[in-house]
Amino acid sequence: MLPCHCLALRRASRTATSFYDTALAPAGLTVAQFAMLRQLQALGRVSISRAAQAMQLDRTTLGRNLGPLERGGMVRIVVGETDGRQRMIEVSDRGEQAVRQAIPAWKSAQAAISGRLNPGRLALLHELLAEFESIAS
Amino acid sequence: MLPCHCLALRRASRTATSFYDTALAPAGLTVAQFAMLRQLQALGRVSISRAAQAMQLDRTTLGRNLGPLERGGMVRIVVGETDGRQRMIEVSDRGEQAVRQAIPAWKSAQAAISGRLNPGRLALLHELLAEFESIAS
DNA sequence: AGGTTATAGGCGTATATACCCGTAATTGAG
DNA sequence: CTCAATTACGGGTATATACGCCTATAACCT
Numbered sequence: 001m002l003p004c005h006c007l008a009l010r011r012a013s014r015t016a017t018s019f020y021d022t023a024l025a026p027a028g029l030t031v032a033q034f035a036m037l038r039q040l041q042a043l044g045r046v047s048i049s050r051a052a053q054a055m056q057l058d059r060t061t062l063g064r065n066l067g068p069l070e071r072g073g074m075v076r077i078v079v080g081e082t083d084g085r086q087r088m089i090e091v092s093d094r095g096e097q098a099v100r101q102a103i104p105a106w107k108s109a110q111a112a113i114s115g116r117l118n119p120g121r122l123a124l125l126h127e128l129l130a131e132f133e134s135i136a137s
Numbered sequence: 138m139l140p141c142h143c144l145a146l147r148r149a150s151r152t153a154t155s156f157y158d159t160a161l162a163p164a165g166l167t168v169a170q171f172a173m174l175r176q177l178q179a180l181g182r183v184s185i186s187r188a189a190q191a192m193q194l195d196r197t198t199l200g201r202n203l204g205p206l207e208r209g210g211m212v213r214i215v216v217g218e219t220d221g222r223q224r225m226i227e228v229s230d231r232g233e234q235a236v237r238q239a240i241p242a243w244k245s246a247q248a249a250i251s252g253r254l255n256p257g258r259l260a261l262l263h264e265l266l267a268e269f270e271s272i273a274s
Numbered sequence: 275a276g277g278t279t280a281t282a283g284g285c286g287t288a289t290a291t292a293c294c295c296g297t298a299a300t301t302g303a304g
Numbered sequence: 305c306t307c308a309a310t311t312a313c314g315g316g317t318a319t320a321t322a323c324g325c326c327t328a329t330a331a332c333c334t
Contacts, residue, residue, distance in 0.1 A: 154290095167289070167290090169289075170289090195291065195293085196292095197291085197292065197293080197294095198290070198291045198292060201289090201290075201291080201292095202289080202290065202291085204289090205288085205289065220299075221298080221299055221300080222299045222300070223299095
């Protein structure tokens with residue numbers, strides 16, 4: 001049974017997600033939510049489609065994932081002024097605070113990895129992942 | 138914004154899943170189902186918990202994922218003879234046939250990656266993923 | 275201006291994933 | 305042998321992910 005590249009990535013992704021989710025749980029965020037909020041902060045006020053494109057996520061997936069964040073008061077979804085079709089995403093103060101509060105836990109998870117996988121190999125992993133994505137996308 | 142190891146893995150996993158799912162779609166299997174069937178074949182008749190452990194999957198996740206396969210007649214779930222609590226998983230002939238039929242598509246997807254990421258780097262990726270998992274699990 | 279085309283999203287549906295809690299069956303201590 | 309502890313699993317709930325179809329809005333062409 002030859003190793004399936006996809007299976008290896010999926011397994012590693014599950015493991016990483018579980019590891020980070022455990023670390024972030026006290027802060028009340030999943031790693032998906034944390035990453036999404038941080039990316040939304042970096043993007044600023046942005047439409048759903050544009051955010052999805054930036055995050056390499058399906059549009060409808062991003063739309064659905066906004067649900068829990070919106071219910072938690074972390075983001076607001078408002079109709080675009082110039083284009084009535086667009087739904088603009090705004091990270092609320094509560095969302096920014098949640099990210100700030102979660103950052104120590106996230107850093108701790110990051111450090112747990114960095115402490116056991118030397119910087120060169122970690123950088124190489126990121127590089128190979130990026131290369132893989134450019135091939136498979 | 139420092140790169141989150143988890144986010145990078147999740148992104149790559151999504152990309153890979155989409156790539157392989159597209160390749161496998163004509164065969165009527167998702168890559169998750171394909172990988173699961175192949176692992177079940179390798180394991181032989183096995184209980185749900187034991188299979189989940191072998192696949193590094195949550196037990197309840199594996200149990201749920203059996204649903205579509207069972208509905209499609211790819212696997213049978215039978216009560217264990219020696220232990221009435223166990224549910225033994227058996228890949229049916231239909232399941233084996235589905236795997237056989239999907240293998241060309243899978244190989245094509247594998248080859249599309251191998252053709253653009255040289256063997257050394259691909260092997261390194263697998264090695265780094267394994268290392269990551271051993272750290273984060 | 276009006277009709278056609280294109281774009282932005284929502285909703286239905288389905289799979290994938292994992293947590294918690296409850297139940298059934300086995301194991302083990304005495 | 306009995307009963308407590310353990311183990312195996314199902315179901316409820318929730319998030320994450322994506323496809324297809326539909327609607328609303330905008331843009332474009334004549």
